[in-house]
Amino acid sequence: MSIDNMILIAFNAFLIQNIILTKFLGICSFLGVSKNKSSALGMGLAVTFVITVSAVVSYFIYEFILIPYNIEYMRTIIFILVIACLVQLVEMVVKKYFKSLYSLLGIYLPLVTTNCAVLGVAILVTGKSYTFTQTLLISFFTALGYLASIFVFSSIRVKLEDSPIPEFLKGIPVGLFTAAIMSMIVLGLKTSLMVPI
């Protein structure tokens, strides 16, 4: 794979096909955990970490277990169970060996299990005959796209809290309008760069 191609895939996964703004995965946490910047950052980092690890693990399970035994139809069930176990494992490892990281991500890790972005990326990258490098790139930059959008969104939301807006627009409606504008920006970037993810 040439370096041009890699940059293209990375940029595409990060921005053009942004997981929140164009694929609408992980919207629950996007709206729920974005009230202040630090929680958005914590959640974003936890999701980034888990998405990357789980997508790579799912890729290996799909390629080396599900396909050889011809049980691709078990994909959804196996991925959910694997992700749930993986999150527990990650939580234990981080708690034991990376104390400072745990204090930052600790409470967000269990929440990640039910985040549909994690399963979504695992399903998106498998079954499309990507190579290992491509899978790693796509999942990592998709996850970074999640982190970037939730952080930007929470920064805007913090400012919106203090601004004089009509009461019936406060909270979720104005948040959704903000997301709409962010989504328009991403849509505007959709040029000839498009490659299918």
Add this chain to the structure above:
Amino acid sequence: MSRTKQSKKSILKKGIIDNNPTFVMLLGMCPTLATTNTFAGALAMGISVVIVLVLTNAVISLFRKIVPAQIRIPMYITLIATVVTIIEYFLQIYFIELYDSIGIYIALIAVNCIILGRAEAFAAKNNVGDSIVDGLGTGLGFLFGLSILAFFRELIGTGGIDLLKINIMSSENAISIFAQNPGAFLTLGIIVAIRQYQVIKKKKTKELQGDYENVNR
């Protein structure tokens, strides 16, 4: 123990209107936003959720006394994922075009918080009949929310609705942003804003009435 027994009708109404998963509870946002760009897609998504909810609620309620409490969540998830996989393959066989556009969101019903929420909050505690009605009510509420969103999005975004053969204007004049990604956030934002407006207005009239009564007294 004197828990009031809810009638089937009130369970149904609660699911569809009072606790509408889309507009009131704001649950299961991913499919709500992603599959409502066409009316057909929203219907397919909504009906799939109704089927999954009714089936999983029925089975979970049937086995609620046997399943050990410690491992109930993994068992629910496995059951839900099984039902979802069946529906996924059904759509793949009979509605391949629909599957191509909304396929991944069908698979993601498995982690949708509505399903697990109803399993844990209702089916694990109530009898089979009530659980089926609850699943039906919540599912229909979700279907209803999705259909409304998709109706306006497709109508404004493309000028007509393919499935219902409605056409009010040519597609060149339509505001296409509504059928694209930003339109999802925009339409849902407008609908939630309308709801909040009504809630605030109701609260204010109640306060005013209270004041009036106080003055009269």
